[in-house]
Amino acid sequence: xxxMAEIRATFFEECAEQLAELEQGLLAMEAGETDSETVNAxxxxxxxxxxxxxxxNLTDLVQFAxxxxxTLDLVRSGKLDPDMNVVRVLLRSADVLTDLxxxxxxxxxxxxxxxxxxxxxxxxxxxGGSPMPAPVLAAAPPxxxxxxxxxxxxxxxxxxxxxxMFGPAGQEARYRIRFTPRAELYAKANESAxxxxxxxxxxxxxxxxxxxxVPSLPELDPxxxxxxxxxxxxxxxxxxxxxxxFEFVDGDCDLSVERxxxxxxxxxxxxxxxxxxxxxxxxxxxxxxxxxxxxxxxQESRPEREEAKAPPVAVNAPANANAExxxxxxxxxxxxxxxxxxxxxxxxxxELVIHQVMLSQRVMQAGxxxxxxxxxxLDELEQLTRExxxxxxxxxxxxxxxxxxxxxRLVREVAERTGKSVKLVTEGEYTxxxxxxxxxxxxxLTHMIRNAxxxxxxxxxxxxxxxxxxxxxxxxxxxxxxxxxxxxxSDDGAGINRKAVCDxxxxxxxxxxxxxxxxxxxxxLIFLPGFSTKTEVSELSGRGxxxxxxxxxxxxxxxxxxxxxxxGQGSLFSMSLxxxxxxxxGMIVSAGxxxxxxxxxxxxxxxxxxxxxxxxxxxxxxxxxVRESFLPLIDVASELGYRAEPTDPMNGVAILVETExxxxxxxxxxGIQGQRQVVIKSxxxxxxxxxxxxxxxxLGDGRVALILDVDVVAATSRFExxxxxxxxxxxx
Amino acid sequence: MKTVLTVDDSRTMREMLRRALGDGxxxxxxxxxxxxxLEVLGTCAPDVIVTDVNMPRMDGLTFIEEVRKDAExxxxxxxVLTTESDAQKKARARxxxxxxxxxxxxxxxxxxxxxxxxxx
Numbered sequence: 116x117x118x119m120a121e122i123r124a125t126f127f128e129e130c131a132e133q134l135a136e137l138e139q140g141l142l143a144m145e146a147g148e149t150d151s152e153t154v155n156a157x158x159x160x161x162x163x164x165x166x167x168x169x170x171x172n173l174t175d176l177v178q179f180a181x182x183x184x185x186t187l188d189l190v191r192s193g194k195l196d197p198d199m200n201v202v203r204v205l206l207r208s209a210d211v212l213t214d215l216x217x218x219x220x221x222x223x224x225x226x227x228x229x230x231x232x233x234x235x236x237x238x239x240x241x242x243g244g245s246p247m248p249a250p251v252l253a254a255a256p257p258x259x260x261x262x263x264x265x266x267x268x269x270x271x272x273x274x275x276x277x278x279x280m281f282g283p284a285g286q287e288a289r290y291r292i293r294f295t296p297r298a299e300l301y302a303k304a305n306e307s308a309x310x311x312x313x314x315x316x317x318x319x320x321x322x323x324x325x326x327x328x329v330p331s332l333p334e335l336d337p338x339x340x341x342x343x344x345x346x347x348x349x350x351x352x353x354x355x356x357x358x359x360x361f362e363f364v365d366g367d368c369d370l371s372v373e374r375x376x377x378x379x380x381x382x383x384x385x386x387x388x389x390x391x392x393x394x395x396x397x398x399x400x401x402x403x404x405x406x407x408x409x410x411x412x413x414q415e416s417r418p419e420r421e422e423a424k425a426p427p428v429a430v431n432a433p434a435n436a437n438a439e440x441x442x443x444x445x446x447x448x449x450x451x452x453x454x455x456x457x458x459x460x461x462x463x464x465x466e467l468v469i470h471q472v473m474l475s476q477r478v479m480q481a482g483x484x485x486x487x488x489x490x491x492x493l494d495e496l497e498q499l500t501r502e503x504x505x506x507x508x509x510x511x512x513x514x515x516x517x518x519x520x521x522x523x524r525l526v527r528e529v530a531e532r533t534g535k536s537v538k539l540v541t542e543g544e545y546t547x548x549x550x551x552x553x554x555x556x557x558x559x560l561t562h563m564i565r566n567a568x569x570x571x572x573x574x575x576x577x578x579x580x581x582x583x584x585x586x587x588x589x590x591x592x593x594x595x596x597x598x599x600x601x602x603x604x605s606d607d608g609a610g611i612n613r614k615a616v617c618d619x620x621x622x623x624x625x626x627x628x629x630x631x632x633x634x635x636x637x638x639x640l641i642f643l644p645g646f647s648t649k650t651e652v653s654e655l656s657g658r659g660x661x662x663x664x665x666x667x668x669x670x671x672x673x674x675x676x677x678x679x680x681x682x683g684q685g686s687l688f689s690m691s692l693x694x695x696x697x698x699x700x701g702m703i704v705s706a707g708x709x710x711x712x713x714x715x716x717x718x719x720x721x722x723x724x725x726x727x728x729x730x731x732x733x734x735x736x737x738x739x740x741v742r743e744s745f746l747p748l749i750d751v752a753s754e755l756g757y758r759a760e761p762t763d764p765m766n767g768v769a770i771l772v773e774t775e776x777x778x779x780x781x782x783x784x785x786g787i788q789g790q791r792q793v794v795i796k797s798x799x800x801x802x803x804x805x806x807x808x809x810x811x812x813x814l815g816d817g818r819v820a821l822i823l824d825v826d827v828v829a830a831t832s833r834f835e836x837x838x839x840x841x842x843x844x845x846x847x
Numbered sequence: 848m849k850t851v852l853t854v855d856d857s858r859t860m861r862e863m864l865r866r867a868l869g870d871g872x873x874x875x876x877x878x879x880x881x882x883x884x885l886e887v888l889g890t891c892a893p894d895v896i897v898t899d900v901n902m903p904r905m906d907g908l909t910f911i912e913e914v915r916k917d918a919e920x921x922x923x924x925x926x927v928l929t930t931e932s933d934a935q936k937k938a939r940a941r942x943x944x945x946x947x948x949x950x951x952x953x954x955x956x957x958x959x960x961x962x963x964x965x966x967x
Contacts, residue, residue: 118866121862122859122862122863122866125858125859125862126859128858129857129858129859155903156903158901159856159901159902159903162901162930163856163857163860163901165930166857166860166930166951166952167857167859167860169930169951169952170859170860170863170951170952170953172952302915302921302944303915303925303941303944303945303946304921304922304923304924304925304944304946304965305924305946305947305965309964309965309967312967313964313967362947363946363947363948363965366938366941367941
């Protein structure tokens with residue numbers, strides 16, 4: 116990547132940050148926080164984007180950002196009240212700005228109708244919002260009459276054509292430049308000597324210093340200005356170039372540039388006069404050594420004199436600023452690290468964990484006493500390894516905020532297109548989860564929120580008729596629950612229309628017409644492949660993608676999704692995902708000849724079945740009575756095909772598990788070997804997807820063990836005689 | 848080699864300034880805002896300062912005023928980076944004590960030229 120491309124990449128990275136800040140600020144404004152801090156941050160975000168975009172010649176982006184910025188400037192200066200209407204326009208402008216940034220990054224273009232329309236709205240705000248007719252525009256130098264974008268746009272390209280600026284070279288002319296600096300010029304670190312040197316660089320010339328105003332030493336003001344100069348210059352560059360040298364000091368000096376017609380005579384006259392005056396002054400007012408030298412000496416001594424005069428200010432000001440800085444510097448320092456490096460480290464720590472476990476096992480096998488030094492050392496090693504693993508995982512953990520931040524915009528867009536009024540409530544945005552999980556969370560979440568608004572919420576009229584507030588609420592909450600992250604998307608809409616859902620499922624042949632389903636089962640029909648509640652594919656929730664795809668993408672992350680719906684009151688979708696995709700606490704069990712890992716998070720308890728508790732049920736199925744409730748008893752080994760006949764429950768151990776949707780089952784295994792943390796190795800990446808198996812791991816003795824997908828095993832068995840087994844297999 | 852302190856809250860801008868000035872033969876020291884700029888000034892003595900105006904914590908104009916209050920640093924030329932090319936904003940920068948200004952987006956050659964001009 117060349118340097119410019121690198122800076123460009125930095126720019127777009129920074130844009131993303133600025134846009135997030137912009138949106139956050141605007142949302143705060145929407146919530147009534149209109150303090151100058153918030154408004155300034157919003158302004159700065161747009162301003163920064165505009166600045167960078169200008170550097171990359173992203174004209175569309177610059178133009179829109181400019182109009183946006185102008186309106187924000189009015190808000191900032193208190194000339195425009197950021198009421199709801201204004202903030203809404205600003206929020207939509209932020210959306211367009213985001214699109215423009217994305218388009219610029221991908222070198223695409225944005226539909227101009229959106230940009231122009233909103234730019235117009237912004238202008239209307241800017242004009243209507245000012246108490247006097249457009250004071251800001253009036254204050255700007257020459258306001259080019261109700262101009263078009265291009266003209267109003269104030270950037271002047273800096274790369275100037277030197278010929279245009281300085282006129283055609285070669286036509287020499289003589290100029291007389293009279294230059295009288297004022298004290299302010301020196302106070303801003305400009306130097307007369309430098310300016311005169313620059314002048315002389317333009318051509319041939321003579322310089323005359325007027326020292327007649329230099330007072331005697333005791334009266335001299337060290338910060339004053341008492342010298343002036345006349346420069347006679349012969350140059351072909353033109354007057355504009357001369358004026359340009361004094362560009363920075365304009366207003367801090369008296370300057371006249373005069374083109375001379377009769378060069379020689381004028382110069383001579385001027386010089387004679389000045390020299391005569393100077394000589395008179397030197398002779399009359401000053402002593403022997405009073406030539407121009409003292410002037411120079413005095414000027415050079417200025418810094419020392421000031422220092423002597425004003426030490427308290429000089430020393431204290433920066434010191435205070437430093438103290439403030441360290442007080443304010445409580446914000447945690449961060450570094451940016453290439454993700455690959457972190458992942459490499461995680462991999463290595465994963466290997467370390469495996470080897471630590473292997474080592475422990477071998478030491479134990481060697482028959483060393485628990486209290487031996489080696490065993491104690493190993494315990495410490497195990498603890499350290501575990502801490503190390505947690506710390507490394509924490510590097511990858513990020514708050515879900517980055518995903519949640521995109522939601523307000525999504526909600527606005529969907530609300531606008533469906534004509535619904537929606538309030539978004541987010542909770543737990545600082546809940547942390549692995550970066551990969553966050554990245555892959557975005558799509559399903561987006562889809563579910565679209566669904567919630569499009570299908571879940573009623574139109575304002577229907578809501579009013581149902582006695583609900585006109586504005587619907589969509590709530591998105593993230594929380595940690597038993598070692599997983601749970602994200603809930605709920606709405607206060609109409610809930611799932613079970614009859615319609617069943618009708619559709621029947622008409623699509625997903626269930627038999629005479630099926631009797633529980634409410635829960637009816638709600639879950641929407642997750643079946645090929646199900647869509649709209650007859651034609653809706654533009655919003657559609658794209659031909661159903662909830663089954665959402666479910667699958669969440670499952671691919673080791674997550675589950677479930678739904679609870681109450682007619683007339685709304686629906687709640689709950690996604691549960693692992694915090695990390697790399698490690699898992701598991702119970703090591705034997706099933707047939709194999710060793711399996713059951714995720715600890717799914718296990719409630721283990722028990723030894725007694726013969727009176729186990730009942731046969733239907734076609735080879737068995738249930739177990741656990742404290743007066745009957746749970747399906749699933750022989751894992753025969754379920755996975757490790758043996759043909761189910762084993763005698765009395766010889767095994769029943770592991771009570773709870774699936775994501777709260778259903779309980781008992782898994783029958785031959786024995787429990789232990790409990791430990793295992794490093795997850797994707798089976799799909801190395802082999803292929805196997806129903807009932809979530810992933811694999813390497814055990815302490817180096818053998819590969821499969822990690823059981825409890826939900827699938829439990830569900831397959833549960834619905835074996837039911838209607839969904841075919842659908843489930845299809846989903847796998 | 849002359850040292851330039853650049854003060855800008857935008858990474859993009861800082862990077863562009865660093866490259867342009869680096870290519871122009873300057874040693875570049877960076878700060879992220881006015882407060883940081885003052886802090887950096889405690890540890891190095893740049894020949895020129897180039898600062899943005901709009902920054903969090905301490906804006907460019909306040910930063911310039913602070914630098915000008917300090918006798919030791921008073922003589923450092925300060926150029927202001929500004930997207931606003933209108934006279935009013937330049938006047939405000941000048942009132943704060945700016946030596947000159949550079950209009951963004953800047954041409955690297957022009958930037959180096961301007962820095963050379965004020966540091967000569």
